[in-house]
Amino acid sequence: MLGLGIGMGIGIGKARLMLQHIRIDSREREELVDVTAQVRQAIRASGIRDGVVHLWALHTTCALTVNEGADPEVAGDIVRTLRRLVPQKGDYRHTEEGNADSHIKTTLVGPGLTLLVDEGEPVLGTWQKVFLAEWDGPRKREIAVRVVVA
Amino acid sequence: MLGLGIGMGIGIGKARLMLQHIRIDSREREELVDVTAQVRQAIRASGIRDGVVHLWALHTTCALTVNEGADPEVAGDIVRTLRRLVPQKGDYRHTEEGNADSHIKTTLVGPGLTLLVDEGEPVLGTWQKVFLAEWDGPRKREIAVRVVVA
């Protein structure tokens, strides 16, 4: 890290400190939106080759997860099963917005993810893709990103 | 980081390495306890302006989550729905303490959280608050905290 700081100068230093944001528009009430390409782009923009990337969804009714991206029915099965376990209509007390279920799904899946970064790329298994898990769309969503050097 | 290390000297260096602890007393068997203020305080104490804060609940029957803090019924709906999905009384084999459900809820919600830190503050959406999710209280609970510079 010392070498990087000295050799590459203030440009990289500033990129490293900069908080980035991934913005997406979801299209369904509940869906998994693949954001892997945007995560790769954010790592590249940071200039960091070895470290970790921290992702944080800035909302209380969507989450982040990693799962299979090859067969879209995997994402579909995740959405349908969460809907079965925590249905939209239920015995809830947060009733004004009709999205109590979305808040609960967000806590079950979690709003943050930390991926390892190696040689400028996220460390992912063959089938792994990064998804925003939308539970109360369609909406504009924002994921804050910070890449930290190892 | 180089500038910080040299310019601010050993005082900041020590604060940065120091592991901190947030201590709380829960009051119910199951509840979400807002610890956002204590997390802000821990970031301030670290002296770190840009980085991430790692939180870890040192227990096997409570977890950490982030969700809406404005309407307390959101937290209530989360607790009641988890109770419906994983009731206290069930066909469990870890029976001596009567808290098998608390262990399961802890794995579903997760004992750790990493928040981004920007300009000395946690990066949170408008409605996001940090909660300890108590599943086997009332108890004394401890969250270990480490702030890492970007």
Place this chain on the structure above:
Amino acid sequence: MLGLGIGMGIGIGKARLMLQHIRIDSREREELVDVTAQVRQAIRASGIRDGVVHLWALHTTCALTVNEGADPEVAGDIVRTLRRLVPQKGDYRHTEEGNADSHIKTTLVGPGLTLLVDEGEPVLGTWQKVFLAEWDGPRKREIAVRVVVA
């Protein structure tokens, strides 16, 4: 960090950047496999005393969790309850491999974990052990590990 970099030279620097891997063979379709010893070993190999260790399961049908390790029935209750909530046979559309449930359990529990590291050891509560949560075994599994200095 400055002192470490200068004092210990390039050897530690290289160890720190090196991505490590924990390899395990699971024995059941669904089980929790204790990997705490391997995590301790990876921290030691990094040479890092104060920081965090990031763990990432490189698969879409197993996850990582921390829970009680003293009574093995806790892990058993977690497995059996997840099986009740998300049974292997169900109304799924990802049907070719018969493991739609394994993907869903992976998203519920999560493929990544970040543990705090203090004085060369993971910061864990008295009863906490680190587990790979296998949902589609028996299989060879791999966890990528990166230790980041504070």
